[in-house]
Amino acid sequence: xxxxxQSPKYLFRKExxxxxxxxxxxxxxxxxYWYRQDPGQGLRLIYYSQIVNDFQKGDxxxxxxxxxxxxxxxxxxxxxxxxxxxxxxxCASSMAGQTSYTFGSGxxxxxx
Amino acid sequence: xxxxxxxxxxxxxxEGEDFTTYCNSSTTLSNIQWYKQRPxxxxxxxxxxxxxxxxxxxxxxxxxxxxxxxxxxxxITATQTTDVGTYFCAVLPxxxxxxxxxxxxxxxxxxx
Numbered sequence: 001x002x003x004x005x006q007s008p009k010y011l012f013r014k015e016x017x018x019x020x021x022x023x024x025x026x027x028x029x030x031x032x033y034w035y036r037q038d039p040g041q042g043l044r045l046i047y048y049s050q051i052v053n054d055f056q057k058g059d060x061x062x063x064x065x066x067x068x069x070x071x072x073x074x075x076x077x078x079x080x081x082x083x084x085x086x087x088x089x090x091c092a093s094s095m096a097g098q099t100s101y102t103f104g105s106g107x108x109x110x111x112x
Numbered sequence: 113x114x115x116x117x118x119x120x121x122x123x124x125x126x127e128g129e130d131f132t133t134y135c136n137s138s139t140t141l142s143n144i145q146w147y148k149q150r151p152x153x154x155x156x157x158x159x160x161x162x163x164x165x166x167x168x169x170x171x172x173x174x175x176x177x178x179x180x181x182x183x184x185x186x187x188i189t190a191t192q193t194t195d196v197g198t199y200f201c202a203v204l205p206x207x208x209x210x211x212x213x214x215x216x217x218x219x220x221x222x223x224x
Binding site: 045 | 143145147153154155156157160200202204211212214215216217219
């Protein structure tokens with residue numbers, strides 16, 4: 001079955017460490033997105049990519065970095081510069097010409 | 113930038129009661145989407161509305177797009193405990209970059 005896989009489901013890191021969240025899709029979707037969700041809040045866009053080797057900053061890109069070397073993969077690195085990294089991170093994808101998103105199951109990151 | 117206001121933020125109902133969430137925009141929308149996120153889960157696409165005045169139904173869920181295409185509603189008839197979760201509306205900005213703008217969501221609690 002096609003879908004989006006995010007790993008790991010839960011991640012614990014010490015303050016000051018960089019951490020990379022994985023997002024892989026086999027839907028042949030062109031566009032991929034990273035969102036952050038804090039308790040009781042909506043979805044805030046971190047980065048998005050509409051084609052391979054190209055990506056744009058979203059509304060809250062500071063302290064994060066991404067790469068899009070393959071169509072299927074869009075990893076997100078949470079750097080030590082991100083002041084409040086503890087959150088639920090959601091990856092999504094969509095096909096060109098279609099606006100509805102398919103979301104992964106998310107990674108819950110806790111920084112201690 | 114484009115924003116969508118979603119109300120209410122929270123709603124507690126007794127099982128069997130109806131529920132409605134509203135999404136409002138200050139500008140005319142090309143379309144609007146609705147997503148549901150179960151507690152601890154990820155958003156799942158429910159439906160997209162495109163035409164002025166459009167009404168679509170999915171079992172006990174009724175989705176409506178306003179005549180002026182500036183607002184939308186999701187109505188659930190006779191809620192069940194399986195309806196618990198957060199419902200988000202999402203719109204495309206006028207720049208049509210492909211990245212959705214999500215409302216803040218309405219969290220529904222259903223008391224059995």
